[in-house]
Amino acid sequence: MKDLGKLKYFLGIEVLRSQKGIFINQKKYTLDLFTETGMLDCKPANTPIVVNHGLQIREGTESADRGKYQCLVGKLIYLSYTIPDIAYAVSMVSQFMYQPQTDHLEAALRIVRYLKGTFDYGLLFQKTAKLEIQAYIDADWVGNPKDRRSTVGYLHSRLRESCLMEK
Template identity: 70%
Template sequence: MIITGDDTEEMIELRKNLFNEFEMKDLGLLKYFLGIEVLRSKKGIFINQRKYVLDLLAEVGMVDCKPADTPMVQNHGLQMKENARLADRGRYQRLVGKLIYLSHTRPDIAYAVGVVSQFMHAPQEEHWDAALRIVRYLKGTADHGLLFEKHGNLEIHGFTDADWAGNPNDRKSTAGYFTFIGGNLVTWRSKKQKVVALSSAEAEFRGIKSGLTELLWLRRIMKELGLDSSKTCKLFCDNKAAISISENPENIEAKIVEMPFVKSEDQLADILTKAVNSKLFREVLCKLSIGNPVA
């Protein structure tokens, strides 16, 4: 059981009442819970799943494997092919299920895991190889995680992007977003869209919709917690047409949301700047020549 809150006296009273009713032991500050490790320092709170990764490597017999530079090859083109050799479905589903749980602290594998999870019903050997590449990437990045620091503000920002007709089977697009509160990454998502977009602007528009919904939800949560969230939220996008058709006059006039245009390369660099201390894309973005993040 994890007990958290901002009222120390109430937490002490709660622990006291629990100990009176049940046989329990106070383990002190949170260090490990359901495969997630929590470390504290003067810089902030760092969470990762290093032990979970090492256990996963041992389970699939890849402790001594050669690490991969990225979780997935660029322009992978994964799809269902006719007459292709099938992989062991049970083994595939178990591995991908573990990778999905791992992505709770590893946004750098979110897209790759989202792709391989699309073939759970009938995985082929090519899909299995793609899943194993994610594992090989984890071998070299087992200590990656998220660092939450105090930056003196609680501003809410988000970044959204989408590929157009990226799925070779059904030509559906994949959209994703990252959101930050006070400079700390808090939520992220990468998901294939449900309908076929007829243009890149439409694909980006649907991506903006998901990112904007997330920002407004975070703003409401902050308000319910009694935290100052009065500053305008910013959702960055690299498609001017999508921004034009997405702007909500009510929210814009009330200065709730702004949607600045940002070039793709600048957007990626800005994400890196905000997330560098979280060890997010240390390997992936270096390969894309975006920058040279530090630990």
């Protein structure tokens, strides 16, 4: 094994250290995603998903390219590790991986447009003097029109770290 020094960049995640703590983001990974999708000059969206989106599989709707859709959603899943505010929207579009339709692709591309305005966001793990646990949760109760199941997302931090969205 070689000592390569302090971690700065690993698997698309940038690690920045300061007196406040450790900040991680995926800015370069996100910029590469804009280039791959041809959305480098797109207009940012205010939210990652439309309120009351009603995404579902509809009969007679045009199908999207499944391979490209799966690749895009997979990249969005990876981005949600450091940008947790897209987690709910990504979980919604990932439900249609096996049979994507054009409205599902449009919803996934809206997430990319949202990232245009937030690509420099990340997670700050702050240094603190006391032991604390923080948790954040969001839920869509009985939001699935087909089986009336709920969708829940959560983020938590333990020990001496607290997770905060930081720009």
